Amino acid sequence: MRILGIETSCDDTSAAVVDGREVLSSVVSSQDALHAVYGGVVPELAARRHLESIQAAIGLAMKRACADFDSLDAIAVTRGPGLVGSLLIGLSVAQGLGMRTGLPVYGVNHLEGHVLSPLIESELALPFLAMIVSGGHTAVYLVEDVGSYKEAASTRDDSAGEAFDKGAKMLGLGYPGGRLMDETARDGNRAAVVFPRGRVRAERFAFTFSGLKTSLWDYLNKQQEHASLEDICASFQEAIVDVLVSRAGELMTVCGVPRLAVAGGVSANSRLRGAVAEYGAANGCEIVFPPLRYCTDNAAMIAHAAALRMERGLPGDPLHAVSRLPLGPRLQAA
Ligand code: KG4
Ligand code: ZN
Numbered sequence: 001m002r003i004l005g006i007e008t009s010c011d012d013t014s015a016a017v018v019d020g021r022e023v024l025s026s027v028v029s030s031q032d033a034l035h036a037v038y039g040g041v042v043p044e045l046a047a048r049r050h051l052e053s054i055q056a057a058i059g060l061a062m063k064r065a066c067a068d069f070d071s072l073d074a075i076a077v078t079r080g081p082g083l084v085g086s087l088l089i090g091l092s093v094a095q096g097l098g099m100r101t102g103l104p105v106y107g108v109n110h111l112e113g114h115v116l117s118p119l120i121e122s123e124l125a126l127p128f129l130a131m132i133v134s135g136g137h138t139a140v141y142l143v144e145d146v147g148s149y150k151e152a153a154s155t156r157d158d159s160a161g162e163a164f165d166k167g168a169k170m171l172g173l174g175y176p177g178g179r180l181m182d183e184t185a186r187d188g189n190r191a192a193v194v195f196p197r198g199r200v201r202a203e204r205f206a207f208t209f210s211g212l213k214t215s216l217w218d219y220l221n222k223q224q225e226h227a228s229l230e231d232i233c234a235s236f237q238e239a240i241v242d243v244l245v246s247r248a249g250e251l252m253t254v255c256g257v258p259r260l261a262v263a264g265g266v267s268a269n270s271r272l273r274g275a276v277a278e279y280g281a282a283n284g285c286e287i288v289f290p291p292l293r294y295c296t297d298n299a300a301m302i303a304h305a306a307a308l309r310m311e312r313g314l315p316g317d318p319l320h321a322v323s324r325l326p327l328g329p330r331l332q333a334a
Contacts, residue, residue, distance in 0.1 A: 001310055002067065004075045004097075005303025006058065008090035009082025009110045010136055011041045013053040016300035017065035017072075020307050023120060025064035026293065026300040029053045036175045040165070041135075047085035054093050061299070069101040076306030078299075079107040080322035082136070087321035095319060106306045107317030111327040113301035115141050115149060117294045118261035120304050124288050127257050131248050133272075134264030134296070135161035135176070138207050138244075140251055142331055146308045149328035152251050153205035160240055160266045163209035167216050167236050171229060181233050182269050188234025190271075192227040193219060195239035197246075205247055212239055237271055245275045249283065255331075258285040263295045 002024075007014040011031040017024040031049050035041045062068070077094035080087055091107075098105035114137075115130035129152065131140045138161075139154035158166070161178055168177020173184060196215050200206040216236055219226070226232065252258055262276055267289055280287035294301055306316065 001074070001307045002072045003106075003303040003307050004058070004061070004067075004072055005299035005306065006054070006075065006077040006090045006094050007110070007113070007297060007299035007302045008050045008054065008086050009078045009080070010086060010297060011035060011046045012297040013050050013057050014297065014299035015054070015057040015061035016298065016303050017061050017067050018300060018303040018307055020311075021120060021304065023300045023304070024067065025061045026298055027057045027061045027064070028293070028298050029057055032176060039169055039175050041083070043083045043085050046083060047089055050086055050089040054089060058093070069103065072101075072103055074104045074106050074306065074310065076106045076108050076303045077319070078110045078113065078302050079317050079319060080110065080325040082110055082323065084321045084323050091319055091321055105316075105319060106310065107319045108302045108305050109317055109325055109327055110302070111137065111141070111325070112149070113305045114263050115143050115261075115327065116146065116305045116308060117263050117290045117301040118288045119308070120294050120300065121291060122288045124259055124261060124286065128259035128261055129248065129251055129255065129257055130261045130263065131244065132264045133160045133244060133262065133266035135159060135165065137264060140205070140248060141327055142255055142257065146312055147314045150331040151326060151328055152255065152331040153207060153247060155207040155209065156200050156203070157208050157210040158213065160207070160209065160244060161264070163212055163240055164237075164266065166213050170216055170220060171232065178266060178269065181237055182271070184230055185233035185237045185271065188228070188230035188232070190234045190238040192231035193235040195236055197239055197243050205251060207243065207247065209240065212236070237269070241269070241272045241275050244272060245279050248276070249279050252285055258283070260285060261288045261290065263290055265296045267295045268292055
């Protein structure tokens with residue numbers, strides 16, 4: 001099943017060609033530099049840049065895969081969740097190509113792309129838990145099978161990526177701040193400052209990061225003496241990592257599923273990688289981090305998810321853009 005994937009849900013313009021589980025090409029054009037001056041993604045600018053870049057990204061993906069449209073079986077495109085203006089660019093281009101070539105166009109839930117991304121290059125037995133930690137999402141899903149997902153936990157306010165980015169902004173590190181905080185924290189003392197590990201009352205597994213952000217602001221603005229920048233970063237990062245690892249660990253226990261995949265931009269964090277791996281080794285759990293190029297937003301995971309669904313005869317999503325879109329019902333135990 002040869003599929004051209006198109007992904008424009010946020011600020012990465014991406015096109016890829018897959019043949020079943022094999023990725024033949026993957027092109028990602030990042031808009032980080034465009035949004036850096038504003039300290040965050042500006043939706044109108046993101047949509048406009050997608051429009052400028054998408055044709056070139058598709059052309060390059062097709063060229064690198066040595067593919068022509070006659071050799072394809074379908075076009076897969078992200079239809080949500082994401083920024084509506086950005087999604088509309090991908091959807092319009094996909095439908096235009098579909099009309100021109102006669103290929104079927106298959107709508108994909110962006111979150112399904114993420115949760116199935118561990119299967120692109122790794123073997124992970126079903127069921128498994130997938131923790132998606134990015135700028136747009138922080139959630140854990142029970143992946144029972146392709147097309148069958150339960151939401152075991154999600155955030156009630158900020159995502160983990162937003163917590164990193166907003167914390168980094170308060171500390172004057174720059175944008176996007178997650179990677180810069182990771183680097184600054186590397187030699188810092190994780191116990192120098194005690195930041196809160198947020199919990200949502202009456203929702204055992206839900207994430208909350210807004211209190212952490214406030215607590216950093218209070219620490220910086222209300223205290224006379226401060227630890228070093230390295231120590232503050234290491235302590236702030238530890239609070240995020242601690243919550244992610246402990247919640248994922250609790251869910252593996254409750255679900256009786258000792259397999260965890262971690263994806264999304266925050267999964268690049270060196271301390272998170274180390275802490276999750278340590279947890280897995282200590283508790284006999286299998287841990288998979290997909291290669292970083294498939295952790296952050298990319299069209300290969302969209303085409304791959306479509307290929308797995310089509311192999312099983314599952315239908316595509318409707319082709320209209322939606323900003324919010326659940327992947328499945330809440331897990332009852334959670
Ligand atoms: O998945 P992604 O590329 O885009 C979406 O948000 O969907 O994730 C971007 C997020 C940003 O918040 C960025 O600061 C964070 O991932 N990030 C990191 C690291 N690298 C990227 N956060 C912590 N440590 C990192 N090394
Ligand atoms: Zn994403």
